[in-house]
Amino acid sequence: MTEATILAIETSCDETAAAVVRGGRENLGDAVASQIDLHARFGGVVPEIASRSHQEVVDLIIDEALGRAGLRLKDIDALAITQGPGLPGALMVGMATAKAIAYAARKPLIGVNHLEGHIYANLFTHPELEPPFIALVVSGGHTILAYVERPGSYEVLGQTLDDAAGEAFDKVAGYLGLGYPGGPILERLATQGDPKAIKFPRAMLNTPDYDFSLSGLKTAVLYYVAKKRAAGEELNLPDLAAGFQAAIIDVQVQKTIRAVEDREAETIVLAGGVAANTALQRALTAAAEPRGRRLYYPPLDLCTDNAVMIGAAAWPKFLAKDFLGLDAETDPNMRLS
Numbered sequence: 001m002t003e004a005t006i007l008a009i010e011t012s013c014d015e016t017a018a019a020v021v022r023g024g025r026e027n028l029g030d031a032v033a034s035q036i037d038l039h040a041r042f043g044g045v046v047p048e049i050a051s052r053s054h055q056e057v058v059d060l061i062i063d064e065a066l067g068r069a070g071l072r073l074k075d076i077d078a079l080a081i082t083q084g085p086g087l088p089g090a091l092m093v094g095m096a097t098a099k100a101i102a103y104a105a106r107k108p109l110i111g112v113n114h115l116e117g118h119i120y121a122n123l124f125t126h127p128e129l130e131p132p133f134i135a136l137v138v139s140g141g142h143t144i145l146a147y148v149e150r151p152g153s154y155e156v157l158g159q160t161l162d163d164a165a166g167e168a169f170d171k172v173a174g175y176l177g178l179g180y181p182g183g184p185i186l187e188r189l190a191t192q193g194d195p196k197a198i199k200f201p202r203a204m205l206n207t208p209d210y211d212f213s214l215s216g217l218k219t220a221v222l223y224y225v226a227k228k229r230a231a232g233e234e235l236n237l238p239d240l241a242a243g244f245q246a247a248i249i250d251v252q253v254q255k256t257i258r259a260v261e262d263r264e265a266e267t268i269v270l271a272g273g274v275a276a277n278t279a280l281q282r283a284l285t286a287a288a289e290p291r292g293r294r295l296y297y298p299p300l301d302l303c304t305d306n307a308v309m310i311g312a313a314a315w316p317k318f319l320a321k322d323f324l325g326l327d328a329e330t331d332p333n334m335r336l337s
């Protein structure tokens with residue numbers, strides 16, 4: 001049984017991905033087609049373009065993952081699909097594809113929560129990692145702080161009240177005309193800048209909850225830029241990026257550490273596209289280690305969207321025979337619970 005393989009498919013946003021994962025722990029072969037180039041000139045993900053592009057490449061990507069694994073559909077034990085959250089049309093392409101394969105090849109179908117997938121990227125990468133832990137899930141669509149008592153049991157402690165962390169990076173970079181996605185671009189700029197040169201607001205830094213608010217920070221950056229431009233002054237982009245990034249990181253680190261201490265958790269798990277940010281990784285490590293806490297995060301390619309994490313998250317469901325019927329629907333607003 002432990003040798004069972006799952007073919008996982010992920011199409012929730014702007015990456016079409018497939019992976020063959022054995023025993024929830026071993027990536028036999030995977031493939032990712034990023035749509036970044038298609039969306040970049042619009043400054044963000046265009047849902048219609050995303051759906052169409054998924055449709056065009058999903059079969060190819062599945063074949064590529066199977067080919068890399070040296071397997072054929074008949075060798076697979078189950079299919080896993082991201083059921084939500086995500087873009088409705090994009091999710092539907094993946095679900096329809098997975099259902100068609102499950103039906104034709106007579107394999108069970110497993111539905112996976114995309115956010116749970118991001119957390120599983122860590123469990124996949126670090127076999128020694130065990131709950132309970134505090135998970136900070138930061139992506140283009142979400143900023144969530146959760147207490148994970150065991151895999152499958154997620155208590156959401158707090159989340160963003162407006163923009164997600166990745167969304168803030170994307171919007172600020174878009175406004176500055178720097179390109180998409182904004183996270184990696186601003187991070188690179190920030191390495192050349194002084195994070196203390198421009199002081200941006202840290203909303204809700206000291207509120208007793210675990211919620212976040214990032215739209216005020218975004219507005220503060222836009223306001224700062226508009227003022228500079230109106231005065232005909234030159235912008236120091238590296239300082240701006242460093243100051244903006246520091247404001248985001250400060251709040252995330254402070255709230256995460258407080259959650260860890262309140263819940264007496266030993267371990268912190270960083271997940272989602274923004275987990276790729278080295279400054280955030282470093283700041284969280286620097287805060288965690290003196291307190292005797294350990295931080296885990298995935299390698300770069302498993303931080304951003306991929307299907308390996310979906311195949312890993314599907315494993316306990318496979319063992320529990322927690323399968324979807326062929327009438328299953330996507331859930332664009334699916335929650336972590």
Ligand code: KG4
Pocket residue numbers: 013138139140141142165166167169170181182183184187272273274275276277278303304305
């Ligand atoms: O998890 P992901 O690939 O897709 C979603 O589920 O949303 O996350 C994408 C987000 C984008 O907003 C992108 O700007 C951000 O992750 N991101 C980063 C970095 N790399 C990706 N944000 C900050 N620093 C990075 N290095």
Ligand code: ZN
Pocket residue numbers: 114118139140272273304305
């Ligand atoms: Zn994601």
